[in-house]
Amino acid sequence: MSTATAQTIDTPDGPFTIVADDQGRVLASGWTADVDIAIARIPAAARPAELHEGRTDAAAAALAYYSGDISAIDGVPVWQPGTPMQHAGWDALRTIVPGAPLSYTEFAAQLGAPRAVRAAASICARNAPALFVPCHRVLRGDGSLGGFAWGLEVKRSLLAREAR
Secondary structure, three states: OOEEEEEEEEEOOEEEEEEEEOOOOEEEEEOOOOHHHHHOOOOHHHOOOEEEEOOOHHHHHHHHHHOOOHHHHOOOOEOOOOOHHHHHHHHHHOOOOOOOOEEHHHHHHHOOOOOOHHHHHHHHHOOOEOOOOOHHHEEOOOOOOOOOOOOHHHHHHHHHHHHO
């Protein structure tokens, strides 16, 4: 990966940083103003050689999401390296209906591997373009939040926003 653009926007959940490649695909994103923290979510071999501050198309989608257009994030292109199962999982995350989160067990079953609950959780944990690949829509079997790289308060807020 040669060059990327970073943009930080203000959201009700705090600063949100987006790192996008020169094709406009989101490589990483998350609730931080520290670009280095967002970049660290990208596997080292896939990190951009050059990074500059600028505008990303994905920022408009994130702002629209926060303005109430929950579907605005659906068509944002993303890219992240991974195994075929990870890619299948990340694609599946994008099909979870807002306001209807799945349990990790249900997510594993959706992937065709109902016993692979830990693998399903790992797919969520390794997801770099947060929000655009909505890993926040997967919960523990008992309905509790489980983990989230950007904090449980952000996850709770996103789920509440999508439940409306």
